[in-house]
Amino acid sequence: MPDKLGSYLRELRGKESLRDVSKRTNGKISHSYISDLEKGVSRRGNKISPSPETLKVLSKVYNTDYDKLMKLAGYSDKDYKKKYVDLADDDVVMSYEGKPIPPEDLEIMRRFFRGGKNDK
Known part of the structure; x- marks a missing residue:
């Protein structure tokens, strides 16, 4: 069953194909990884924990709030607000x-x- 982040990402993608979203990331995120994120698990069945950098790319591609993606992924404010700067x-x-x-x-x-x- 998809987790909250995965469900939200799937909702944001709508009818757009995984490959099209991957192209919009300029090759930074593969279509298969986006699929894994939406499912909440890797192809091996392990829970997915996307990096803050990955979530930053997705926030730009989907024009959505980065902080919301970070919270849905389980990061707290102190986990990323002061540590990660691109x-x-x-x-x-x-x-x-x-x-x-x-x-x-x-x-x-x-x-x-x-x-x-x-x-x-």
Whole structure:
């Protein structure tokens, strides 16, 4: 039986195919993993625990509240609000020791994590 997160994700998807949703994630989430999330278990029968990063992608694809997905997945506010920040997320103001990191320094950091490549 699907869990609350799985049921909610299935509701958000509506009649759209799993493959179409996967394409909208730009290849970040496979159609089979989305199916597993909706069922609440992996193909091996183990309970699924999606990462905050996966839920962030799905929140954008489905245009739904990230906090709601996190809570449905069983995360508490303290589990993710202060720990997870995506460097690729332009909606986040990143800081270090209370001072905002300038955009040019963020780009250097992004380039570093891409392995020195300039392209996104």
